[in-house]
Amino acid sequence: MELPRRNRGDELLKPGELLSLRRRLRSIASRHDLATVIACAFDHRTRMLPFIYADTRMAPAGVRAIGSAMFDVGFQKTRIVLQQWNRNFRPSQTRLDGRIPDIFMVSSMQIHSAECRALIRDACRIDPVHRPLIIAGGPRTIYEPWDVFSDDPNDPWGADAAVTGEEYVLLSLLEVLLSIRANDESLRTTFMRVRNSGILDEIPGLVYARTDREGVAEELVDTGIQRLLGDLDELPHPVLGYQLLEPPSRKVMLGSQPLPASRIRRYSPIASLVLTLGCKFACPYCPIPAYNQRQYRVKSGQRIADEMTRLYKEYGVRGFFGADDNFFNDRERTLDILETLARQRVDGSDLRHKFRWGTEVTVHDILQMKEHLRKARQAGIRALWIGVEDMTATLIRKGQSVDKTSEAFRRLQECGICPMPMMMHHDTQPLYTFGKPYGLINQVRLLRKVGATSLQVLMITPATGSKLYEETFTSGMTYESAGGRRVEPYMFDANYVVASKHAKPGRKQLNIMAAYLYFYNPLRFLIALVRPKSKLYLADAGMQLIGMWGLTQTIRRTFGWALRLMSGDIQRKTEVPASRIPMRGVDGTTASHALPGTPQAELVQMNVKSPGESHKHSEESGVDAWPAQK
Ligand code: B12
Ligand code: SF4
Incomplete structure (x- = not known):
């Protein structure tokens, strides 16, 4: 299921809305001495081709953006921890400026969800009285926000809120909380006080649990699809987030200082x-x-x-x-x-x-821009990653063909821009075809000939939030397990064959390895030294070295899976992984982020109060009746 669209004309924030929110928060920030830790979940089992270098040597923009936003509005006590650099980090042990943080945030992609859950669980080990407000966000939460909550009374854990949007949603939440926060009250207590009051329902882009039991969500309220920021110039400057990065370490706790400016380039x-x-x-x-x-x-x-x-x-x-x-x-x-x-x-x-x-x-747009590729080079572009997918357009048509792809690659090369193809392998594509450019190796060969400097080959895999997502489950295409090994979330990175109707899926897995081996190998490395494809000095040979290193990891991690696929013992899923926790929209309608099969929560009318009232009467109101202990 794709995310629903807001009403036409109401998709975007009004121009200047983020700027005014930032200004408003800055004017109240000094009254709230907040310490925040933002963690980026990362599952190290995903380290292989084609992302082997970029995955750890490029501090992710999502957590940096959230850190920049916090710093920009005045919360300078903010630290960003990347699990890419700090595998042992434990939120439960974290102290920032000598104290337990007020807010613990976690960002995750779908494939890193096991680590994301582990981080939240660990944060929940902190005594509820001192526990930070836990907020989850990022590409995982955008599509499957329910996954950061638990409904099991025997296993209570979970975030307090899931943000299904961007900076504006988070800052709006903070503005509401800070505007009604009592002196010396923990931010989490403020959150608990307001969440059953309906006040949060006015911020599209949130999912939160309504419950009276710590760590056990009885129902999830989905405030709907966020309004998007249209003018990206309104975003806080990315330079801010970099100064908040935790240095690489093996410790469970944070260091006393963030990564010094002079060492940022070395790690990122x-x-x-x-x-x-x-x-x-x-x-x-x-x-x-x-x-x-x-x-x-x-x-x-x-x-x-x-x-x-x-x-x-x-x-x-x-x-x-x-x-x-x-x-x-x-x-x-x-x-x-x-x-x-x-x-x-x-x-x-x-x-x-x-x-x-x-x-x-895309290939189509390179050709649309063919007169201006020199301008692109003058603007500093040295490499373009191109969604070729399948040169013959059998899998998907988006304006590419063998001739068009070749032309696009040649034109880029002439201008000194490295073409970096991204291919998608699928059930009907063989490894090799005689006399036709349909086979995977045929296409890789052609791409190399016309100047490809790197290669990405991924297996088409169910992506949350895509049109085809449910069908890949209901049609029995997606695997539950193979050869006795369960398919885990990290295996949805498209490097593993986890959804296929092919009679011999093990072959598909081996095809990917074969394509990489054809492209990245010692012989090609030597040729790249003397007859490089790229005008950028040693770029071609350098990519070969990174590629060979990545390939060893790809083989190490996926060869065993190929053998299991070959065993023939494949169990398939038939149900879409939907929320078990009942969900609803703010007005009792279907939640925007609920997949088919999600139980519908009933709308119970609550006594909704204004922020001021809520604050004044919080002591005696039933709305804030939150038991401090389990
Ligand atoms: C750059 C990129 C990469 C780089 C990442 C390098 C790096 N270290 O940064 C590389 C090339 C390595 C990469 C690899 C992969 N990627 Co990628 N990648 C992207 C891309 C194009 C940009 C990411 C980015 O920087 N965005 C800009 C930031 C600012 O946006 P953001 O991260 O979404 O963060 C915003 C919100 O999500 C939110 N937010 C984020 N975190 C948090 C936390 C909190 C607490 C809150 C409140 C809010 C919040 O606020 C942020 C600011 O607006 C996105 C698509 C896109 N345009 O976002 C895909 C994307 C992130 N990749 C995706 C995927 C699937 C992959 C791969 C698995 C390969 C694949 N099958 O396609 C691999 C995984 C590799 C690995 N081991 O991790 C998917 C993730 C889908 C999902 N549901 O998880 C995306 C979204 C593309 C898509 N299909 O929609 N990728
Ligand atoms: S794969 Fe997604 S981003 Fe790429 S061309 Fe298709 S719709 Fe656009």
Whole structure:
């Protein structure tokens, strides 16, 4: 199921709304001495091709954005912990500035959900009287917010709130809580006091539990789909988040100081930056267009130039990755960004001599932009990751074909931009075809010939929030287990074959390894040294080295799975993984984030009070009757 869309014309925040919220919060922040820890969940079992370097050497933008927002509105006591760098971190042991934090936040992708749950469970070990307010967010929570709550009285744990949106939703929640927080009251107590009052229902983008029992959600209230920020220039500056990063360590506790500015580049040499969000295509396996409510959101060229320049001046970072879904999506807006960056001077040189950056695009849009690829190069673009998927367009049609892909790759190469293809392997695609460009190896060979410097081959896999998601379960395509091993969330990274109707799925798994081995190998490394595909010095050989390292990890992690798939003992799922906890929208309608099969919660009328009243009468009101202990 795709995320529903808000009413037409009501998808976006009004211009300036985030700016005013930031201003309002800044004016009250000094009255609240909040300490916040934001953790990024990361399951190390996902470390393999094609993300082996980027996964740990690029501090993720999501937690940085949330940290920037906190810092920007005045909560400077904020620390960002990446499980990528700190495997042993335990929220229950965390002290920031000598005290248990007021807020513990966790961000997670779907594939890191086991770690996300473990972090929340650990935070719940803190005595409820001192426990921080626990807020979960990020790509996992956006689609499956119920997964951070428990309904089991014998196993109570869970976040207090799940944010299914972006910065604006979090800051709105904080504004409401701080406006009614009593002196010396813990923020969690404030939250408990208001959550049964209906006040939170006015903030679209939240899911919270209504219950009287600690850690056991009786029902989940879904306040609906967030309004999106249209003008990305309103976002807090990304330079702020970097100064909050916890240094890499093996300790369970936090260090006394964040990572010094001088060491940021060493651990995160590439900075991911939000430049644009959204995509005009509608691939049925992709949740992105629906998440963005079919809107395309952009930053101005001037703001992007400023972000790159400040990150360089303050931390020495010179490599950037655009967190775009499809950077060339809108020709005019792209050109505006490219022209501004191409004109930009940094320390007396053109921007392109200082910075190198890359992002994601499609074959169709490269050709739409073919007259302007030199401009892209002048703007500092050195590599483009291209959603080719299947050159013959058998899997999906989005304007690509063998000829068009070849032309797009050649044109990029001519301009000094490395084409980085992203392929999708599927049930009907064989490993090799004679005389036709349909086989996986045939396509990899062609791509290399026309200049591919890196390769991504993923198996088509159910993605939460996509049109095809439920069908892959109800049709029995998705596996429960193979050869006695259960499919776990981390295996949904598209490196594992976990959904297939192929008679010999083990072969699909081996095909992926074979394609990588064909592309990344010692012979090709040697050729890349003497006849590189890239004009960027040693980039081709460097990618071969990273690729070979990644391939050893891919084989180590997925070969055993291939053998299990070959055993033939495959159990399949038939039910969509929906919430077991009843859910409802604020007015008793179906919750926006409930998948089919979710029990519907009944709307019980509560005595809704204004924030002021709630605060005044909190002592005697039934709304805030929260038992402090289990
Ligand atoms: C860059 C990127 C990567 C990089 C990440 C590198 C890095 N360390 O940052 C690389 C290339 C390694 C990568 C890999 C993968 N990726 Co990726 N990637 C992206 C991409 C394009 C941008 C991510 C980003 O920086 N966004 C910008 C930030 C600001 O947005 P954000 O993280 O969503 O955070 C916002 C909100 O979610 C929210 N939020 C986030 N955290 C929190 C926490 C709290 C407490 C709160 C309140 C709010 C909140 O506020 C933030 C600010 O607006 C996104 C798509 C997209 N446009 O977001 C996909 C995306 C994150 N990737 C995705 C996937 C699936 C993968 C892979 C599994 C490969 C695959 N099958 O496609 C691998 C996993 C690798 C691994 N081991 O982790 C999915 C995740 C889906 C899901 N439901 O979890 C996404 C969303 C794309 C999609 N299909 O929709 N990816
Ligand atoms: S082109 Fe890429 S981002 Fe756009 S819908 Fe298709 S897969 Fe998603």
